[in-house]
Amino acid sequence: DAKTTQPNSMESNEEEPVHLPCNHSTISGTDYIHWYRQLPSQGPEYVIHGLTSNVNNRMASLAIAEDRKSSTLILHRATLRDAAVYYCILKGANTGNQFYFGTGTSLTVIP
């Protein structure tokens, strides 16, 4: 399975930007980088995904390194509702187009 590595936990102050890193050194050329987040006792929620170029949507931005071996999810202004476990997942031919979840990063937002 294509593997990702994320810090176990991170903290951020409310209303400050948060940069959540993800390493995926074994990524293949056709793997998409997906980010999902999971609030306690809920199913994962889609955040953003990309292939090569940086991506922006209403929830976050995704910055992808030029060699694609790492990426960073950027929450521009953290709110208390952003406290969740964030998963960086690769999906493509290597993974059978399936999601295999890693351990994720537990984000704590401090008021």
Place this chain on the structure above:
Amino acid sequence: GAVVSQHPSRVICKSGTSVKIECRSLDFQATTMFWYRQFPKKSLMLMATSNEGSKATYEQGVEKDKFLINHASLTLSTLTVTSAHPEDSSFYICSARVNGDGTYEQYFGPGTRLTVT
């Protein structure tokens, strides 16, 4: 975005009984659905992939006779935990895949918490 529902949201059953969990795609047709389980403070673990009208493909180490999956229509998949034991207590999450735009986006249900007493 596409909505996936699960029923029930939580269930308690006695050891030795079977319990069925339903997963529905509410506003789209899903040719492929996935079942995950998640233990407390752990990540999601893919159990099986099911395609409409065919047998499910189970991940290594998942007992297909214990976790029966049926994907009878493009909007419904069911997971039946047979002869449940306390160690089967877990959070079960389904996911449905939209195949329309080539990117194969997946949407997740809210999960079902199973407690086996």
